[in-house]
Amino acid sequence: MRVTASAVADQVSLGDHVCWAHDGEAGGLDAGGRFAARGLSLGHKVVWFTDATSPAVVRAHLDGVGVLTEAALAGGRLRIVPAVESYLAGGRFSPDAMVEELTTEVARARRDERPGLRLIGDMSWAVRHGVPVADLCRYEAETNRVFLDGDVAGMCLYDRRLFPAEYLRPIAAAHPATVGPDAARTWTPMLRAYRTLEPYGLRLVGQVDRSNREAFAALLGQLTGRAPTAQPCVVDVSELSFADGSAASALVRARRVTPAGVRLVGCRPALHRLLDLVDGTDRPGYAT
Numbered sequence: 001m002r003v004t005a006s007a008v009a010d011q012v013s014l015g016d017h018v019c020w021a022h023d024g025e026a027g028g029l030d031a032g033g034r035f036a037a038r039g040l041s042l043g044h045k046v047v048w049f050t051d052a053t054s055p056a057v058v059r060a061h062l063d064g065v066g067v068l069t070e071a072a073l074a075g076g077r078l079r080i081v082p083a084v085e086s087y088l089a090g091g092r093f094s095p096d097a098m099v100e101e102l103t104t105e106v107a108r109a110r111r112d113e114r115p116g117l118r119l120i121g122d123m124s125w126a127v128r129h130g131v132p133v134a135d136l137c138r139y140e141a142e143t144n145r146v147f148l149d150g151d152v153a154g155m156c157l158y159d160r161r162l163f164p165a166e167y168l169r170p171i172a173a174a175h176p177a178t179v180g181p182d183a184a185r186t187w188t189p190m191l192r193a194y195r196t197l198e199p200y201g202l203r204l205v206g207q208v209d210r211s212n213r214e215a216f217a218a219l220l221g222q223l224t225g226r227a228p229t230a231q232p233c234v235v236d237v238s239e240l241s242f243a244d245g246s247a248a249s250a251l252v253r254a255r256r257v258t259p260a261g262v263r264l265v266g267c268r269p270a271l272h273r274l275l276d277l278v279d280g281t282d283r284p285g286y287a288t
Helices: 005-009 025-041 055-064 069-074 083-087 095-111 133-147 165-173 213-225 245-257 269-279
Strands: 017-022 045-050 078-082 117-122 152-159 177-179 191-197 200-208 233-243 262-265
Touching: 005 025, 017 025, 017 133, 017 165, 025 045, 025 055, 025 117, 025 152, 045 055, 045 083, 055 069, 055 078, 069 078, 078 083, 083 095, 083 117, 095 117, 095 133, 133 152, 133 165, 133 213, 152 165, 165 213, 191 213, 200 213, 213 233, 213 245, 233 245, 233 269, 245 262, 245 269
Parallel strands: 017 152, 017 177, 045 078, 045 117, 117 152, 200 233, 233 262
Antiparallel strands: 191 200
């Protein structure tokens, strides 16, 4: 059964990075407004990078759904800024610079002792400024690291009228989860990933397939790129209900580039078989 964007937006929680595909300015405003209002009600800080609609329209919409924007803005709990001021700072789009800006926002929210941070990015500016799809994909993939500690949620708004399917498809795959206007009542983010420190690694919940494979590979890359040299990275896959061949390939690559290897916890037989097919060798770095 199809439900409203507002109802589905409530399923996006801290730790989630979602590609939100919509059909028109009203759809993006509705989803972002519900996401922002819920976050503010929970004491989260909200930063909305707006483009298709002006900051004044976004603020009026939030006031209309019961958010006291004057107090939220004055108290630093809400920021509404034109996307081009951040994404195109310096006159061009730099994925690395934007990821650093988001990292700074996270640090600021933690310093202010906010229980969470919600980021909304209207990505319509990318079409208008001719940003290559490869740059957007790299940005969205790298951004996944911002969400691993479970205290940030992100909603990236992509208007399907502006982004052709062949453009949007690889961008969506750089997100762990994607939702569209026809989302079912039972929709939840396809993949959730959480950083663990003791032991060092990741806990994965959900599914990996072609729709989020680039996000999965990026998450493993974040893990292995910062891996300690004396102990294996531990990837808890006990709550991973499905993983396709691309997921197995990413795990094999991660094992090969990680100094002390990768140890899987809770690996199901189906995933073991895929790893056998992809790797073709004994896997001393894997364990159940």
